[in-house]
Amino acid sequence: MDQASSSVRSQSPTSRWHDRIKALGNIPPIFRMVWESAPKAVTAGLLFRFLVALTPVALLAVTRYIIDSLYRFLSHEQALPGYFWWLVALEFALACLATLLGRLVDFCDSVLADKFVRHISTKIMEHASRLDLTLYEDPAFCDKMERARVQGTDRVMMIQMIGRLIGQAITTVSLAAGIFFYSPWLLLFLVLCVVPAFLGETHFAFLGYSLNFEQTPARRLLEYLRVLGGSKESAKELKLFGLGPFLVGRYKNLSDELHRETVQLAKRRLVSGSLLTLLGTVGYYGTYAYVIYRTVQGALSLGQLTFLAGAIAGASTNIQTLFSTFSGIADQALFLTDLLEFLAVRPRVISKPGALSTPRPIRQGIEFRNVSFAYPSNPQLVLRGIHLHLSPGERLALVGENGQGKTTIAKLITRLYDPTEGEILLDGRDLREYDLEDLWKEVGVIFQDFMRYDMTAQENIGMGRVEVASNRFQIRAAAIKSYAENLITKLPKGYDQLLGCRFEGGVELSGGEWQKIALARAHLRDAQLLILDEPTAALDARSEHEIFERFTELVRGKMTILISHRFSTVRMADRILVLKGGRIAEQGSHDQLVKKGGHYAEMFELQAAGYR
Ligand SMILES: Nc1ncnc2c1ncn2[C@@H]1O[C@H](COP(=O)(O)OP(=O)(O)OP(=O)(O)O)[C@@H](O)[C@H]1O
Ligand SMILES: [Mg+2]
Numbered sequence: 001m002d003q004a005s006s007s008v009r010s011q012s013p014t015s016r017w018h019d020r021i022k023a024l025g026n027i028p029p030i031f032r033m034v035w036e037s038a039p040k041a042v043t044a045g046l047l048f049r050f051l052v053a054l055t056p057v058a059l060l061a062v063t064r065y066i067i068d069s070l071y072r073f074l075s076h077e078q079a080l081p082g083y084f085w086w087l088v089a090l091e092f093a094l095a096c097l098a099t100l101l102g103r104l105v106d107f108c109d110s111v112l113a114d115k116f117v118r119h120i121s122t123k124i125m126e127h128a129s130r131l132d133l134t135l136y137e138d139p140a141f142c143d144k145m146e147r148a149r150v151q152g153t154d155r156v157m158m159i160q161m162i163g164r165l166i167g168q169a170i171t172t173v174s175l176a177a178g179i180f181f182y183s184p185w186l187l188l189f190l191v192l193c194v195v196p197a198f199l200g201e202t203h204f205a206f207l208g209y210s211l212n213f214e215q216t217p218a219r220r221l222l223e224y225l226r227v228l229g230g231s232k233e234s235a236k237e238l239k240l241f242g243l244g245p246f247l248v249g250r251y252k253n254l255s256d257e258l259h260r261e262t263v264q265l266a267k268r269r270l271v272s273g274s275l276l277t278l279l280g281t282v283g284y285y286g287t288y289a290y291v292i293y294r295t296v297q298g299a300l301s302l303g304q305l306t307f308l309a310g311a312i313a314g315a316s317t318n319i320q321t322l323f324s325t326f327s328g329i330a331d332q333a334l335f336l337t338d339l340l341e342f343l344a345v346r347p348r349v350i351s352k353p354g355a356l357s358t359p360r361p362i363r364q365g366i367e368f369r370n371v372s373f374a375y376p377s378n379p380q381l382v383l384r385g386i387h388l389h390l391s392p393g394e395r396l397a398l399v400g401e402n403g404q405g406k407t408t409i410a411k412l413i414t415r416l417y418d419p420t421e422g423e424i425l426l427d428g429r430d431l432r433e434y435d436l437e438d439l440w441k442e443v444g445v446i447f448q449d450f451m452r453y454d455m456t457a458q459e460n461i462g463m464g465r466v467e468v469a470s471n472r473f474q475i476r477a478a479a480i481k482s483y484a485e486n487l488i489t490k491l492p493k494g495y496d497q498l499l500g501c502r503f504e505g506g507v508e509l510s511g512g513e514w515q516k517i518a519l520a521r522a523h524l525r526d527a528q529l530l531i532l533d534e535p536t537a538a539l540d541a542r543s544e545h546e547i548f549e550r551f552t553e554l555v556r557g558k559m560t561i562l563i564s565h566r567f568s569t570v571r572m573a574d575r576i577l578v579l580k581g582g583r584i585a586e587q588g589s590h591d592q593l594v595k596k597g598g599h600y601a602e603m604f605e606l607q608a609a610g611y612r
Helices: 017-037 039-074 084-130 139-154 156-182 184-229 232-240 244-296 302-344 406-413 436-441 457-462 472-481 485-489 511-524 541-554 590-596 599-611
Strands: 366-373 383-390 395-399 421-426 443-446 529-533 559-563 575-580 583-588
Touching: 017 039, 017 084, 017 156, 017 302, 039 084, 039 156, 039 302, 084 139, 084 156, 084 302, 139 184, 139 302, 156 184, 156 302, 184 232, 184 244, 184 302, 232 244, 244 302, 366 406, 383 406, 383 583, 395 406, 406 529, 406 559, 436 443, 443 511, 457 472, 457 511, 472 485, 472 511, 485 511, 511 529, 511 541, 575 590, 575 599, 583 590, 583 599, 590 599
Parallel strands: 395 559, 395 575, 443 529, 529 559
Antiparallel strands: 366 383, 366 421, 575 583
């Protein structure tokens, strides 16, 4: 294993029986989800399965009478009984019924599978949208989420297996009862021969799970490489840097390695599985030979022989499949651990019970009191002891070189993260006391890495406030404010134009055009605080100037935080904070800071010199 791939392995769970048994505890909660997703299909499926499961023993019983009657008739012992032909008809009817019921079971299964996948997928989506941002930056969590996502679609098989298990159990019990009635020892012998195969199956199922567990990070890397190799975002660099063969090579090596491991396990399973199953076959033929021997001795009638031979054959295969279905379920139940663990993850950034609603209007503003912050993945402080007060109606700008913590401040105000130390107050109360969704309603934020939705222009703006997403009037008003109106009306389908080139009929926009659309989203929100994180980076000088003049005019009376590297924009703010090394190095108006001749003046001079 090369170094690159050994670094993308998860610690696998220990291979102990204890874990396997424990995993069976996953089944009841999954049953609940199955039931929630389609109660009718579950009920109907179970009923049909029950009936189907009884048909083999019923068929054998009828056959037994037919053969015994025939034997007595042919050996001139007795005339054919009056109901003889009815028995033949009954056997035919039973066979037809079994086929029909089998089809109905399949139908219920497919309905259930569909509904279950839909149920789990929406459950995962709903849950994921509530989780902390921090979690998404944790690779172990992403692995778990990936496994959970796969569970949603793959575990359908398990549900069908459980259905099958129930059917097989009923058939087995009914056939076994027939054998037991004749000789309990025979049944015991039959069962004992199958147990080793069962244990082997379970063992390998567990190894399979462990392998899959270990391989998840590698599979995520594979998926990443695959997407990278075929996405619009990466296509330009891939071509020009000639990265295609490099990526393909890496993909091949890694997937070959995973494949090798999987095949290795499959081979081991093949060898031991075959040997153990052979033992089951020995059990079957042993009992079969014994029954024939007893018939030859005259202890059994031909009809009884037929019944027992059928029951032994049926029971032996059914016990084997019963065991392997059961170990399959145990194996699948292990996989469910991840789904259930994922669904059990609770967000930490949450609203308290009885949380406050956000004041409207905000009277005292926002205050940072000695706020320090470190991202969970890195203990180093990104912000150190920040004191800052933003009054209602104030326009604040944050400047500073890359990586000084500007975006981080925006993330703290919006409670995507909570401070490591210190507190952030809104109108004198800790932000954590407010209702989160209510708080988010009051902030309009456009981040540096804002979203470009592959949806229509109207929907792209409407995402800013879904309640009014279909209100063309309000959407247009927002677009006019951000100067997006002009570019949208020029699109072939105007506001109904699909944007982006993921789907057919979409039109790609330039970086600056996307930015204007994103800005319209912020304008659509009727928020008291607007945060624009480098909203003009992709805009040309004229657009930037126009947009900002208008922006400061339009949001008068609201609090705004503007993060920008362009001093022409920054100077429009009432107050400018200069961040350096996670602290506020300087603050004041543009003129004050230039006069002061400090860090700001130096950065401003550097940029201005570039234009001279
Ligand atoms: N999710 C994260 N996990 C860990 N560290 C992070 C994360 N996001 C940012 N950082 C680190 O925090 C520091 C501040 O990042 P931040 O994005 O706030 O900088 P910024 O001032 O907005 O920079 P820029 O001008 O480049 O946008 C950086 O050193 C960065 O490496
Ligand atoms: Mg930033």
